[in-house]
């Protein structure tokens with residue numbers, strides 16, 4: 001299975017490295033000419049994954065059309081750009097493996113739904129889970145959910161991408177696998193705020209648990225299966241992203257919790273903190289589905305400039321209620 005990767009950020013590069021196991025050829029499209037040059041010339045992505053020697057079998061291109069005709073494409077552009085990049089390539093019936101985490105602004109579509117609308121004949125799979133790119137690229141043990149409704153394709157993808165230190169767990173629940181990754185980014189911002197504001201570890205654990213209840217309510221309303229939400233792409237990724245400043249979303253939250261403004265924190269950012277883009281559209285999608293998501297609402301308030309103390313007070317003064325989802 002000849003693999004192409006759309007997106008030369010940290011995650012696209014790490015996944016190219018996974019796919020290049022045993023010197024298998026991998027073609028990666030990157031938007032920035034210096035990334036193409038750095039991968040082809042120095043076997044390193046100095047801009048987005050510095051310090052990681054890449055397999056010589058990874059070749060980079062700045063021309064999306066070069067990826068046409070490969071056997072599967074890993075789609076690793078940020079969620080808000082997936083529609084544009086997929087529109088610029090003749091996908092046809094090539095399987096698409098969506099690896100971005102988010103919901104499209106305006107349409108409120110999950111990335112897989114965006115892909116279906118742009119490339120209606122392409123089989124869709126989703127790869128998602130607790131996966132800091134630099135750890136995957138360094139070969140540290142990692143497990144992901146690989147979701148695809150077509151059992152034969154799912155098996156081929158698991159066999160092609162799986163390795164002792166990169167373990168894809170198969171699932172047929174594409175929607176569930178996507179919702180975990182999209183929602184956890186917003187919740188990670190909230191956990192960062194707890195850290196930045198010095199609210200303590202009890203508060204962070206409470207936020208992870210109550211945030212997971214929000215993810216579950218929203219996921220079930222959108223057709224996800226409960227098992228997927230408690231799996232790697234849901235709870236697994238929530239725990240990872242809510243507990244480390246290696247997470248861009250968590251780090252953004254730390255800054256907000258320290259009283260800095262979102263505009264200042266997001267200005268001139270080269271890497272993506274998807275939660276900042278997902279938060280407003282998730283609030284809309286939750287309202288549309290009739291789902292209460294108070295932590296998501298709090299993150300939106302902070303991103304819009306509300307003072308940290310006011311937002312925390314509003315959360316803490318909510319009426320006490322039963323714990324069940």
Ligand SMILES: NC(=O)C1=CN([C@@H]2O[C@H](COP(=O)(O)OP(=O)(O)OC[C@H]3O[C@@H](n4cnc5c(N)ncnc54)[C@H](O)[C@@H]3O)[C@@H](O)[C@H]2O)C=CC1
Nearest residue numbers: 008009010011012031048078079081100101132133271272
């Ligand atoms: N970095 C990580 O550890 C992981 C990231 N992801 C997800 O992968 C996706 C990509 O993130 P990263 O690889 O981390 O990116 P990154 O933050 O390392 O780099 C930013 C990427 O955005 C691209 N970009 C910026 N403007 C663009 C535009 N107008 N059109 C197309 N692309 C544009 C850049 O070319 C670059 O590839 C995100 O959805 C992220 O949530 C998922 C799992 C792990």
Ligand SMILES: O=C(CO)COP(=O)(O)O
Nearest residue numbers: 129130131132247248249
């Ligand atoms: O998705 C990720 C880990 O699974 C990466 O998280 P951040 O985008 O917050 O860095």
